[in-house]
Amino acid sequence: MLISTLPVRVYYEDTDAGGVVYYANYMKFFERGRTECLREINVEQDALLEKHIAFMVKKVEMDCIKSARFNQLLSVKTEVESYRKASLVFKQQIFNESGELLCQASTLIACVNLQKMKPTAIPAEIIEVMTSAR
Secondary structure: OOEEEEEEEOOHHHEOOOOEEOHHHHHHHHHHHHHHHHHHOOOOHHHHHHOOEEEEEEEEEEEEOOOOEOOOEEEEEEEEEEEEOOEEEEEEEEEOOOOOEEEEEEEEEEEEEOOOOEEOOOOHHHHHHHHHOO
16 A cells, blocks of 8 residues: 655754654654655645545554764655554654654554534545555
């Protein structure tokens, strides 16, 4: 299924006083990875918002294995692991330049109708493109 890799540089603002990436910033890196993964198949979230559809995080399981540090170049690997009618599960990993696994997460994303604030089916054209990608 769909797999994407995004390079991310660790900036000073991403770290704590010791130059180590603050744990919440891994979530930001994962968010960027999911956005770029969808963008690679021409799914733009602003276009979805115009249709009153949004992808919202429902659940995250994250495991921090090793620390990323200031100025490192990281790779955020994003994979659509599975999907259902109104949700996606993304499996994501962050690696350093040496290929060491630093952090991993599984994120359940719900497709929501913003006017009703209720789950809605993922548009068929997204499912079609996603399943045929890579």
